[in-house]
Amino acid sequence: MRVAVIGAGVGGIAAAIKLRRSTSASVVIYEQSAGVGGTWFDNRYPGCEVDVHSHAYSLSFLKYDWPRTHATQPELLAYVQHVVERFGLTPHLRLNTRVTDLVWEESTQTYRLSTEHGDSEEFDVVISALGLLNVPRYPDWPGLDTFSGPCFHTSRWQDQDLTGKSVAVVGTGSTAVQIVPAIAPAARQVYVFQRQPGWIEPKNEREFTPRQRWVFRNVPLAQRLNRAWIFHKGNRRFKGYDVGSRYQRRMRGLCERFIATSIQDPATRAAVTPDYPWGCKRPVLSSTFYPALNRGNVELVPHPVAKVTPTGVLDATGTHRDADVLILSTGFQPTKFLSSLDVKGVDGRSIHDVWRERASAFLGITVPGFPNFFMLYGPNTNGGVSVIAQLERQAEVVVRAVRRLERTGARTVDTSPDAARRFLAWIDRRMATSASAMNAGCHNYYHDQAGHNVTQWPAGHLAYALATRLLSPFGLRTPH
Incomplete structure (x- = not known):
């Protein structure tokens, strides 16, 4: 066949x-x-x-x-x-x-x-x-085609030297929370436009130690057992999607504690805290996004985009922010x-x-x-x-x-x-x-x-x- x-x-x-x-x-x-x-x-x-x-x-x-x-x-x-x-x-x-x-x-x-x-x-x-x-999902904001600087979707990334640039990142989903901490050290200013906050959990990513890598390479069942443990925890975690469950309360509590311990500004903490159940939209995992919001050159804009101008972005409150580069993390x-x-x-x-x-x-x-x-x-x-x-x-x-x-x-x-x-x-x-x-x-x-x-x-x-x-x-x- x-x-x-x-x-x-x-x-x-x-x-x-x-x-x-x-x-x-x-x-x-x-x-x-x-x-x-x-x-x-x-x-x-x-x-x-x-x-x-x-x-x-x-x-x-x-x-x-x-x-x-x-x-x-x-x-x-x-x-x-x-x-x-x-x-x-x-x-x-x-x-x-x-x-x-x-x-x-x-x-x-x-x-x-x-x-x-x-x-x-x-x-x-x-x-x-x-x-x-x-x-990619491209937004239909008025004036998007008039923006004078580089403008692109994250899945169609264009290599840019962002050193000293003012960058507007639209979106706070799984992609944006990776981009913002990565570009913030080089950019002069990063504006993060948030239509609606999402529940974010600490990712706890790290390098495996040399000993751990040796064990996973040489002990026949080590990698399989670790995989089985990951799936066991994931299947148990799925119970949190039941809005009335104990696991739902546990997951919300985990995320709320992460906000409280990671973000310094009370207004920003309030802005990133959702008012809907955990799991309503895809939970985001990131250990570095919230700390990035503490940087002096990163500003969270807790409003959707209303219009794009040749020189920047206008949010729903009518506030205009100048930007040299516009990055669309607007999903698929x-x-x-x-x-x-x-x-x-x-x-x-x-x-x-x-x-x-x-x-x-x-x-x-x-x-x-x-x-x-x-x-x-x-x-x-x-x-x-x-x-x-x-x-x-x-x-x-x-x-x-x-x-x-x-x-x-x-x-x-x-x-x-x-x-x-x-x-x-x-x-x-x-x-x-x-x-x-x-x-x-x-x-x-x-x-x-x-x-x-x-x-x-x-x-x-x-x-x-x-x-x-x-x-x-x-x-x-x-x-x-």
């Missing part, structure tokens, strides 16, 4: 490895960028690093000598390249090649895959590993799944037409009427402890489906519409009591325009591992 993987981030790489190890399928990996790594290839801003422990934010089947508890962007990029070389994937890569269209051909029961270069090929199975946070468009790809399934129906009211998929992986098409990081799969673990479970569903096709001689596997409906109903029931519910009082990236939470998985990773193992045989059907 011929399998196409679209995307050479960690998810696409994991799927290719598992397919080559457990099936006889031939695999081609398409990647629109010039190198592998996905989000870690695209994002190169100062201070860029992951906020999940290295031993959890890595593939379970490969031991690796991590130098730090939380890997930096260059370290993660080197890791992905190591994985590619270790498992011999380089000949299977087609870099600088964006896939534009997939069309199901009923006569051959294959997908016709087309690229931006005008090429087309047929594949028996296609896996989309396009990721979730890769399409995660609810627009497969936005760069047009997929047509049975009877030529587009997946975007199917998703006109709401994006959904069985286990976040498959959609009825789109046989042999699988998604990694699809609707309602963001969460757990580490997205890498979620991606591995999804890749294993694909592997089992391909093995079933090989074993039975069937040409297609499709999704039961009833199973897809039941799964979606369960998602909505679980989301109703979560801190990330639409009416919890915060702005987050989880909901589509109609108010559906289409991105988050409403439980821990163990629950997702069990669901993908136990439910996929009932939801994925091959013809008799």
Whole structure:
């Protein structure tokens, strides 16, 4: 069987490895960028690093000598390249090649895959590993196009000498809290525009000691046991998303103590303290952002941007601040799944037409009427402890489906519409009591325009591992 993987981030790489190890399928990996790594290839801003422990934010089947508890962007990029070389994937890569269209051909029961270069090929199975946070969200502020200095989104970073410059950073999410401490020592002035505060926890990142690295390299179970402990703590931490739980109070208390001990100015402390439940929006981990706000050249502006002028930024109170450089840490468009790809399934129906009211998929992986098409990081799969673990479970569903096709001689596997409906109903029931519910009082990236939470998985990773193992045989059907 011929399998196409679209995307050479960690998810696409994991799927290719598992397919080559457990099936006889031939695999081609398409990647629109010039190198592998996905989000870690695209994002190169100062201070860029992951906020999940290295031993959890890595593939379970490969031991690796991590130098730090939380890997930096260059370290993660080197890791992905190591994985590619270790498992011999380089000949299977087609870099600088964006896939534009997939069309199901009923006569051959294959997908016709087309690229931006005008090429087309047929594949028996296609896996989309396009990721979730890769399409930047650009604001529509009046006057944005009139700004006279450098202006760019964090995921499209432009190398600038910020020495002696006045810099406006818009946003206080996971990216901005890494950038601000990294650029503050060089910049003359940094203005941090905050639309709404987020709950921030201490990250506690550090270098591993030489002894610790030796143990993780040489004691066979050390890295696995540490990984298991991280997942245990993460699954327990997930209980905090229940707004009435003891863990919710514990997490809020942790964050409030962190504010009290890290920020000197009482007004700033008040401005960064949210008035909504912990977990309503993605919790941020950073040990350096709050201390950076104590610097004399860093000012928190606790108001949204109202307008951009050629020389600076006007906030919602009408106050203008001059800026030489404008950095947009304004997030992504995660609810627009497969936005760069047009997929047509049975009877030529587009997946975007199917998703006109709401994006959904069985286990976040498959959609009825789109046989042999699988998604990694699809609707309602963001969460757990580490997205890498979620991606591995999804890749294993694909592997089992391909093995079933090989074993039975069937040409297609499709999704039961009833199973897809039941799964979606369960998602909505679980989301109703979560801190990330639409009416919890915060702005987050989880909901589509109609108010559906289409991105988050409403439980821990163990629950997702069990669901993908136990439910996929009932939801994925091959013809008799």
